[in-house]
Amino acid sequence: MTGLQKPELVCPAGTPAGLRTAVDAGADAVYCGLKGPTNARNFPGLNFTVAEMAEGVAYAHDKGAKVLAAINSFPTAGRTDIWKAAIDDAVSIGVDAVIAADIGAGAYLARTHPAQRFHLSVQAGASSVEAINYYCRSFGIKRVVLPRILTVAEIAELHSEIECEIEAFIFGNIGMMAEGRCLLTSYVTGQSTNMDGVCSPASHVHYAEDADQNLTTRLGEFAIDCVSCGQTTGYPTICKGRYDTAPKKGYYAFEEPVSLNLTKLLPDLMRAGVTALKIEGRQRSRAYVRAVVSAFRQAVDAYHAGADPDISDLLALTEGGKETQGAFGSKTWR
Amino acid sequence: MPPHPGSPSRTGLGSPGLARLLPPLPVFALQPLLGHIVASVAGRHPELFARMGEACHKHFLIDPTDLPVVLLLKPDPHRPELRAHNRGNTVGHDVRISGSFVTLLRMIDAKTDSDALFFNRELSVTGDVEAIVALRNALDDMDSTLADDVAATFGPFSRPVRAIFDFAERRP
Incomplete structure (x- = not known):
């Protein structure tokens, strides 16, 4: 012991x-x-x-x-x-x-x-x-x-x-968000992580895979990630998405999966x-x-x-x- | 654009070669067995439908990418249906779940976590994500597994069927 x-x-x-x-x-x-x-x-x-x-x-x-x-x-x-x-x-x-x-x-x-x-x-x-x-x-x-x-x-x-x-x-x-205070889902879907209990509600998530197995993930009207065939992916949350930012393209601007x-x-x-x-x-x-x-x-x-x-x-x-x-x-x- | 829920689509695009090389199967021969399986599972687990909620009325296309057939599941509590279709046929559906036969088998046998399969790209989902999440969670609330229940529908042959599942799941 x-x-x-x-x-x-x-x-x-x-x-x-x-x-x-x-x-x-x-x-x-x-x-x-x-x-x-x-x-x-x-x-x-x-x-x-x-x-x-x-x-x-x-x-x-x-x-x-x-x-x-x-x-x-x-x-x-x-x-x-x-x-x-x-x-x-x-x-x-x-x-x-x-x-x-x-x-x-x-x-x-x-x-x-x-x-x-x-x-x-x-x-x-x-x-x-x-x-x-x-x-x-x-x-x-x-x-x-x-x-x-x-x-x-x-x-x-x-x-x-x-x-x-x-x-x-x-x-x-x-996630890196201040817990209990993240408003990203609310901003995109109108439903709240904190008040409705839904971070990235499934009703607003859409996946599309093309013939080369490139996977695009959307939350509401926003594309939040696109991974090529063989690349791993994560939860369809805004904080784990990749974005084109001024310094970098395809960048995990908030947090990696x-x-x-x-x-x-x-x-x-x-x-x-x-x-x-x-x-x-x-x-x-x-x-x-x-x-x-x-x-x-x-x-x-x-x-x-x-x-x-x-x-x-x-x-x-x-x-x-x-x-x-x-x-x-x-x-x-x- | 993501596929629109409820829209018909052709099955088999992007699937591995073996499934394409096999000739079309006489799927009508499978229907009595599939009907027996879905009726049996629905009879054993009526609680599944309450947990699924509105997703009971959706059409789920189950696509084992290395087999020449796809399955269309309609988990209506009053008239559940499971039908086979030859790959390449146009089949209307709300949501489609794709993976190798063994991947799908391991998932319905609660041997592996479906989120992890999705993260690792062994499983893909298109269409109505809310419906597939409800189905996954409802199936996950069974103390037995769906694979066990499918094997049980074979009556005196349930143990050999279960052994075949176990053998398949051990494949790398």
């Missing part, structure tokens, strides 16, 4: 079968969302009815795992009842925590269900001691999910000064005092969930036991076949 605190492995599920897959693969906790705009993965065919989430809670608890309900998009005027109802439903079926970002939703949760554990979503973008402690004192949050903009050293400093647990992303999709992979930083994160390690990907398949959760279960257990795990297979599941440590490794990233 290394003497390090063993962190909780928090894993994604977009469907009930995905939840069972994550639990069976070794998740300590599974996060998932209800159908509708109340969570940040509001895609067709994805998410849970209240009854399905209740069954998921029973399944997870039976196997010693937790369920965290992501109600982490931002209500707009005139429809706050949808978010309040989602919070009431999640609490009523016994989820272990509600993950919320909006201060109105958070205030409702803290006031109406004071005994319910509250995790502050990454969408809140809280990255300073002052901001996090404000949420702790005002809403009683027990955990903050950190934005993906901090180095491990900065996380360690935060840990010594904040009044709640830290959850950090370790694998999956990563690449996935976060902090396998090699896991011991550092554990030493920094991170309580929970989060895998992104509620929109991904059971095959992804099974592979990634199993690999990180082995990795966390191995590092905790002082061994060196081999999880090289994860590269095949990354966006664009590429991986990065993002800002966690160095601020020189992008």
